Amino acid sequence: MxxxxxxxxxxxxxxxRxxxxxxxxxxxxxxxLTYPELDDRVNRLAHALAADGVxxxxxxxxxxxxxxxxxxLLVACNRLGAIFCPANWRQSADELAYVLNDLTPKVVVWEESExxxxxRGQVTLDAxxxxxxxxxxxxxxxxxxxxxxxxxxxxxxxxxxxxxAFDGRPNAALLSSTALISHxxxxxxxxQMENGFTFLACGPLFHVGTMMFTLATFQIGGKLVFTPAYEPKEVCRLIDAEKCTQAFLFGPMIDxxxxxxKDGAYDLSSLHFVSHSPEWDKMITVDDSPWCASKMGGYGQTEVGGMLTFLGLGMxxxxYAGRPSPLVHVRILDADGSEVAPGEVGEICARGPSIxxxxxxxxxxxxxxxxxxxHHTGDLGRREDDGTITFIGPRLRMIKSANENIYPAEVERALKSHPAIADAAVIGVPDDRFGQSPKAIVVLKEGETATADDVIEHVRGEIASYKKPREVAFVDEIPKRGYTPDYDALDEQxxxxAYPGS
Incomplete structure (x- = not known):
């Protein structure tokens, strides 16, 4: 049996428990909350959700x-076989309405915001x-x-x-317990997370980068410290007070x-983190785990639970993307689904329990x-002669600003909703602070006028503020390849x- x-x-x-x-x-x-206290709350919450038809x-x-x-909420939903989604709270009302209509949730737990x-007023939802x-x-x-x-x-x-959001609207990637636990x-x-590991969730929990460390800490029975959003003084205070081992941080946040x-008011030495600058390294304990020693490198996406390859396995x-996670297989495939030879570029594809x-x-x-x-990632890569993986870039172009992915199609859709704009394309330009920033190339309708500030403010009202262009160029015509913008020509002009993988 x-x-x-x-x-x-x-x-x-x-x-x-x-x-x-x-x-x-x-x-x-x-x-x-202790683990038994958290378990009690999760059980009560699961009963309440079930009573509402979840x-x-x-x-x-x-x-x-x-x-x-x-x-x-995640664990309570899991105990019922339901799906939990933390939405991007930074989105505009239209974007949130899209998520509500797309996901059709049975229960919505919300914090007050405009x-x-x-x-809520834009949707008809039985929730x-x-x-x-x-x-x-x-x-x-x-x-x-x-x-x-x-x-x-x-x-x-x-x-x-x-x-x-390559086609202008996002999709909800579904991750199972098997996938999340495997990752x-x-x-x-x-x-090299050990007993007593404490993670400060100061990055957004709708982002897989924060969520993956939250769940790994949960998996090992560590302590999770939550703060509503990144605020430097509060993050310093929490690291000191709770003796946090790890936090969701990248360059500008560390700065x-x-x-x-700078006055040394807080003791940050409990933080075992990646080396960044002489000032930072003096404040923390520089960690020598493969993850931190490799500068937290690798290749990943939400659809693989976070990381598919780790530079720490291929230093x-x-x-420069390292080698695959121990729990996945990676192949570089051509358009026909055949594996390409080492040194040749193809699509990064994977299978395994964390997918x-x-x-x-x-x-x-x-x-x-x-x-x-x-699983076809939609990204291009190359397997080198030594077996390590190089990430080339998205098959469809993506802009990487700080730690946020910005898809031109999404910004272009917002631009084209402006009443004075006839056509638009978005490219990424190098940015000393954030790596890249979006730049809009705009064609105005005949007889219409608009300033760069008008265009930027319009996009800010349509989608999350961090996706708005920081520059606008007005042109008579956007070069095309077929029906799509010729992005290479736009980059040159x-x-x-500074695109990812370049």
């Missing part, structure tokens, strides 16, 4: 900044809306904390993260912490993405460059 083994995010918490009864699981402002396959949406409630209020805070606490104040486990398989989609185990290995702590190799389950409600796209039994 064979036994079907199940191992879900809900099971991880159940085990920590028994194995770590005295350990702190989460810290968020005045909230401090069953297997239903969706629950979070519209708000970082909070410990994101974790407990964009959320406007989005229970629960305001985060006192209303949320009342929502899960039921008198039972009995286990709320449905018969959930490990491969059931658990988390949805919106990504990949966590790879990250635990490369980062902000150095400036905020000194010819390919996503497809996109929500995108059957045709899912079929194309899974052709031949491999308007100073484009």
């Amino acid at each position: 064979s036994v079907v083994q199940r191992f879900t995010l809900g099971d991880v918490l159940s085990e920590h 028994r194995g770590r009864p005295l350990d702190t699981a989460v810290v968020d402002g005045d909230v401090r 069953t297997a396959g239903e969706r629950v949406l979070w519209l708000g900044q970082n909070s410990f409630r994101v974790l407990e 964009a959320v209020e406007k989005a 229970r809306w629960v305001r985060s805070g006192d209303e949320y606490e009342s929502y899960l104040s039921g008198d039972t904390s009995e286990p709320a486990h449905a018969d959930v398989l490990s491969g059931t989609p658990a988390l949805a993260l919106y990504t990949a 966590s185990m790879s990250l635990l290995h490369i980062r 902000g912490l150095v400036e905020a702590n 000194g190799g010819a390919g 996503f389950s497809g996109y929500w409600n995108r059957p045709e796209l899912n079929e194309a993405k899974a052709a031949g039994g491999w 308007h100073g484009g460059g």
